[in-house]
Amino acid sequence: MSDLPTIEELIASGALFVASHSGGKDSQAMLIQLLERVPAEQLLVIHASLGESEWEGALEHAQAQATAAGLPFLVAHAVKTFLGMVEHRYAVRPGPNSSCWPSASNRQCTSDLKRGPIEREVRRYVKSHGFTTVVSCMGMRAAESPARAKRLVLQPNLRNTIRGRDWWEWLPIHEMTTAEVWRTIADAGQSPHPAYLAGNQRLSCVFCILASPRDLANGARHRPELFDRYREIERRTGYTMHQSRKSLDELVAIGEAQLCALAEAA
Structure with a gap:
């Protein structure tokens, strides 16, 4: 224009x-x-x-x-x-x-x-x-x-x-x-x-539909009670939150491995 x-x-x-x-x-x-x-x-x-x-x-x-x-x-x-x-x-x-x-x-x-x-x-x-x-x-x-x-x-x-x-x-x-x-x-x-210093790549919702596995795992570490609520909705409704269509449990497991690798390399 x-x-x-x-x-x-x-x-x-x-x-x-x-x-x-x-x-x-x-x-x-x-x-x-x-x-x-x-x-x-x-x-x-x-x-x-x-x-x-x-x-x-x-x-x-x-x-x-x-x-x-x-x-x-x-x-x-x-x-x-x-x-x-x-x-x-x-x-x-x-x-x-x-x-x-x-x-x-x-x-x-x-x-x-x-x-x-x-x-x-x-x-x-x-x-x-x-x-x-x-x-x-x-x-x-x-x-x-x-x-x-x-x-x-x-x-x-x-x-x-x-x-x-x-x-x-x-x-x-x-x-x-x-x-x-x-x-x-x-x-x-x-x-x-501080979330970045703990391993986050982006800062949005603690559990975002577009978040990386690493960010989701970091969110689960810091807000386990909130993580359980999101997981319960996934299990009860049969719909996954994330755009990858993977469950939060799957994504957090992947993210945990990434966070551990990051800590070892530090």
């Missing part, structure tokens, strides 16, 4: 830049980069709380970075929980081949637990503070997946653009490699969420 504004033009227009911060490494590196480019008075940090499905300390980690930079920080809460959503989908499923878990093609967890609550809080903030242009900033990177590699770095958010309010979506670190993300955090004198 040739009529897209530049980031410099959006900054000059007084746009509000909203950094969605999961507590993960990409969000952390993104906020470091944003602070070097966007005036602090035009920045807002928001965290979508995932409740019991979230890694402990993720919210606090995001808040600490925002507070240290003197930025406003909001928490968006969904009206439902991940497991509650899964149980409801099982109860109303149209047939035996309809899984109760979200999928890569139908990520209800993202829309209902993250995107929707975040946009609701941002609309409230924009209205009360008089902003007319919003730039939603997300830490998605091309290196994460083929689908994310195809994402446009800047595009209009037509769902939230209305008369008197323009809304854009921007991926500030889309071209960053994983090594560059870690270097950005280290160069800023910051530390990542």
Whole structure:
């Protein structure tokens, strides 16, 4: 699109830049980069709380970075929980081949637990503070997946653009490699969420439908009671949570072997 504004033009227009911060490494590196480019008075940090499905300390980690930079920080809460959503989908499923878990093609967890609550809080903030242009900033990177590699770095958010309010979506670190993300955090004198130091590759839900076996095994180590609840739903419903269609027991066994190999190599 040739009529897209530049980031410099959006900054000059007084746009509000909203950094969605999961507590993960990409969000952390993104906020470091944003602070070097966007005036602090035009920045807002928001965290979508995932409740019991979230890694402990993720919210606090995001808040600490925002507070240290003197930025406003909001928490968006969904009206439902991940497991509650899964149980409801099982109860109303149209047939035996309809899984109760979200999928890569139908990520209800993202829309209902993250995107929707975040946009609701941002609309409230924009209205009360008089902003007319919003730039939603997300830490998605091309290196994460083929689908994310195809994402446009800047595009209009037509769902939230209305008369008197323009809304854009921007991926500030889309071209960053994983090594560059870690270097950005280290160069800023910051530390990542402790889950990474324990072996995690990504920080999302403790048990994510797209997680690596290593991340799932690490989650099972730290949240065994939550792991048992996910396993019970798998066994009772007959549907596996993970997109690989392997059971959590299988994936955690694979991940445990990887974590042990990682510890031996350290």
